[in-house]
Amino acid sequence: MSDQRGSIGGRIASARKLRGLTQGQLAERVPCSKSLIAQVERGHKPATQALVAGVARALRVGVGELTGQPYGDESRRADRVHAAVPDIRRALLGWDLPDEEIRPRAFDALAADVERASALGRQARYGRLGEMLPGLLEELTAAVHGADHPERLYALLAEAYTGATAIAYTLGYFDLRSLAMERVDWAARASDDPLRIARTQWQRSTLFLANASYDKGGRLLARIRHELGEDVARMDAPTVSVYGAAHLRSAIFAARTPNAAGAWAHIGEAWECARLLGEDANHYGLEFGPSNVAIHEVAVAVELYDGAEAVRRAGLIRLPDTVAPVRLGHYYIDLARGFLYNGNRTKSLEALQTARRAAPQQTRNHPMVRETVRMLVDLERRRPKALSGFASWVGMP
Template sequence: MRDGSTNGPAAEEAVGRRIAQARKLRGLTQQQLADRVPCSKSLIAQVERGHKPATQALITAVARTLRIELGELTGQPYRDPGTREDRIHECVPQLRRALLSWDLPDEDVPPPPTEQLRADVRRASALGRQARYIQLGEMLPGLLEELTRAVHASEGARRDELFGLLSEAYTGVTAIAYTLGYFDLRGLAMDRVAWAAQASQDPLRVARTQWQRSTLFLATATYDKGLILLDRIRREVGEDLGRLTAAELSVYGAAHLRSAIFAARAADRQTAFDHIEHAREAARVLGQDANHYGLEFGPSNVIMHEVAAAVEMYDGGEAIRRAQHTALSPAVAPVRLGHHYIDLARGWLYHGNRQKALETLLAARRAAPQQTRNHPMVRETVRMLVNLERRRPRSLSGFASWLGLP
C-alpha cells in the first residue's frame, strides 16, 4: 500500500526505469520478460532505455507478469507535500474512514431530507464530471455519512432510492482513487458500490456496477475475464436495440466500448473495431450524447473510444485519422474531454508530431487540470517529449514543472 507515500518530484523515476529495476530484482533478462508478457524484446529494451513510452497495456502486463502492484511501476500516487496541488490527496484518509463505516451509522443524528440528499448527490456527480476532485473529495465523506444514516433509517421504495444514491456517491470515491492511484481504496470503494447497487433493487444500476467492475480486469491485464463479464452484461440487458430504453442503450453501448479497449489491449484489432461499430449503432439509435448512470454514452463517447483503441495499439496514424474526421459535442463532460486529449496526445507522439502532442496535452490541462496532473500517461508522454527535444520550448518546460517532474 502506498497511501503514506511522501515521495517528492525529485524521487520520481520513469516507468521504464522502474520496469528495469523490477525485472532485474526477479532475475529476468529482457528476453525472458518479453516472452512472458508477451511482447517483443525490442519493445522492452526501448521502454527501459526511455526511447519509447510505455503504454498502459504494457505497464499492466508487466505488473501482472512480475506479480507486483501497478503503482510500483507508475509511481502513483504522485505526492508533492507542501504544495497547493498536493491538497487533492488530503481527502483520502477521510474517504477511507467513511467507507469503513458503511454499516455503523450515527443513529443519534437524524438524516437530512431525501430531497436534500438527491440534490447533494447531483452536485457530487457534477463535480466528478468536471474532474474537480479536490472539491469532490471534500464533499464526499460527509455526504456518505448522511446517506448511510438515511438508508439505515428508511424502508421500502424510499430505502431503494437512497441505496441508489449511496451507490452513486461511492462511485465518486472510485473516480478519485483511480485518478490518484490509490488502488486499494479503489477496490474497497468498488465493493461498496456493488453492495449499495444490489440493495437498490435497480437491475440497470447493478449492470452499470458490473461494467465498472471490469476496470479492475483492465488494471490486472486479465482481458479474457473482462470480456466475458462485459458480454454477460450485454446479454442480460438485451441486444435487440429497437426494444431497449435509452438507459439500456447506454449500458449496452458502454459495454461494447469497454470491450473495444480490452480487445485493443490484447492487440486484437479486428475485434476492437467490431465492438466500436456495435457501439456506434447503439449511439445512432440513442440519437444523442446522454449520461444515464454516469456512463456518458453517445456518439461523442464512441469517437473518443475509437481514438483510444488505436492509441492502445500504438497506431498513432489511425488515432489521428479517426479524430480528425469526426466532431465531438460541445457538451462533452470535462472528465471525458480531458481523457480524450490525453489519449490523442499519445497518438500525436506515436505519429511523430511532437508539437501537436504538447498542444493536445495543454488542451487536456485546460479541460481537466486535476485529472491531467495525476495521469501516468501524461507523465510518460511529457518525459518522452523532454527526451526528444534538444531545445525545449518554454511551454514544455513549464508543463513538466507543473507536473512536478525533475
C-alpha cells in the same frame, strides 16, 4: 537521454532485476517482444497502459509500483484531493456502522447533493468532490440503515461511492479503488435496480483492465450485454446507454489483447447504439452517445499503437461544448499519445495543454501524461519553454 530511474521504464527495469529476470524472460511472461521491453526500459519508447498492466501482472507487483502513483505534490491546491483520501477511506470502512448521532436530511436534499457530487466528477473537480464526499457518504450510510424502504437511498449511495472510485483511480490509490468498488456493488444490489447493477458490473471491468485480465474482463462485459438482451431496437434509452458502454469497454479490452478486428467491431456495435440513442446522454453517469463513441475510436487506435490512425480519426471529430470535462481530459491525453506515436511532438504538447485546460487535476495525475512528457523532453534537443513549464507543472524534475 534523461535519467530513467524515476520513469516507468526505469521502474520496470528495477522490478525485473529484483526478480532475477532477463528482458527476454519478462517479455515471454507479458507477453510482448524483448525489443519493446528494452526500448521502454531505456526510455527510447513510451510505456503504454497495456504494457504497464502486463508487466505488473508478470512480475506480481502493483501497477502503482511501476507508475509511481500516487504522486507526491508540493502544491497545496493539488493536495486538497490527497488530503481528503483518509476521510473517504474511513467513510468506506464504516459502511455497516452508521453514526447514530447523524440525523439524515430528507431524500430530496440528499439527492440534490449526490447530483452536485456527480457534476463535480463530470467536471473532474476532484478537490471539491473529495471535500464533499466523506460527510455525504456518512449521512447516506445513516439514511439507508434507518429507512424502512431504503432502495432509492441505496441508489444514491451507490452513485456517491462511484465518486470515491473516480478519485481513487485518478490519484492512483488502487487499494482504495477496489474497496470503493466493493461498496458500489453492495449498494447497487440493495437498490434493486437491474440497470444500476449492470452499470456497476461495467465499472468492475476496469479492475480487470488494470490487472491485464483481459479474458475475464471481456467475459464479464459479454455477460452484461447478454443479460440486457440482444434486441437493441427494443431497449429504452438508459438500457441502450449501458449496452453501448459495454461495447465501448469491450473495444478497449480487445485493443489491449491486441485484437484490432475485434476492437473495431465493438466500436461499430457502439455506433449502432449511439445512432438509436440519437444524442449524447448521461444515463447512470456513463456519458454514452455519439461523442463518447468518437472519443473511443481515438482511444482504440492509441491502444493499438497506431498513431496515424488515431490522428486521422481525431481529424474527423467535432466534439460539442456539452462534452463533460472528464471525457475531454481523457480524449486529449490519448490524442497527445497518438501525436507522439505519429512523430508530431508539437501537436502532442498542444494536446496535453488542452487536456490541462479541460481537466487539470486529472491531467496532472495521469501516468500516461508523465510518460508522454518524459518522451517529449528526451526527444527535444532544445527544450521549448512551454514543455519545460508543463513538465514542472506536472511535478517532474
